[in-house]
Amino acid sequence: MLLRKFNFELPSQNVHSLQRDLRYASSEGSKMTKISVIIPAYNAEDFIEECLQSVVQQNESDLQICIVDDGSTDATFDLLRHWASADQRIELASHTSPKGAAAARNRGIEMAQGDYIAFLDADDLWLPEKLSMQLIHMDEAESAFSCTAYELCDAKGMRIGRRQVPKEVDFSRLLNNNTIGTSTVMLRRAFLSKHRFPDLALRQDFALWLQLLSGAATCSGLNTTLTRYRRHGASLSANKLKAAKATWQVYKSLPSLSRRRALQSYANYLVRTTYKAFSSHFY
Structure with a gap:
């Protein structure tokens, strides 16, 4: 399958400086932080390879990539098996019949072994610096839950908008306006604890974020565009x-x-x- 290429605008931050800081932290004797990336996929043959390409090309390479095929009836699962055979970081699970995005993400959470968990939908994309910059942001903000700004694009990858995020989101703010894009979220696995996505056909992500922020916790926003969110007729939120x-x-x-x-x-x-x-x- 021919992969479509997208031209990303690099963030204004000094990316090279951030990468140098990461290498320095690693050289000090601490093992590089491992991130579990969770990707639910259902009939995503048109987009899944672009999505995975954006993950394997991350500057942060210590990843566990957990992909759950939710009973796809197209070529999605065959494509995923090909990718899993080529990259040992990819762990593949599947449902014999569709159970929904919540069940697929929850199974991915059960597979996760990393200190951090990052979510990505099968039709979305990350910029190469997404995970490394977000790790640094979370460390500086002393945050266990974070999100970033994101760009909206259509099915062909044409930019149609941008969503910014506030510096901090608490329960009341989230209740009035959900600014947390699922494919931008990264959190500590210990913070997620036993919380899971509720069994809802839509907005199960919004419901989980509200659960996580129902106490005194907050979500730290990195207002840098590091994700491309695709809107198309088959997307659940369309x-x-x-x-x-x-x-x-x-x-x-x-x-x-x-x-x-x-x-x-x-x-x-x-x-x-x-x-x-x-x-x-x-x-």
């Missing part, structure tokens, strides 16, 4: 009506959230999404 219904299910599922606050948060969500749709149509 259907706005389904997404709206799923968001309400998330609010209703939170035991600590009163019905009044759930309604207020949902109203804010509807206003924001309507405004975005209106703006994109006229501008």
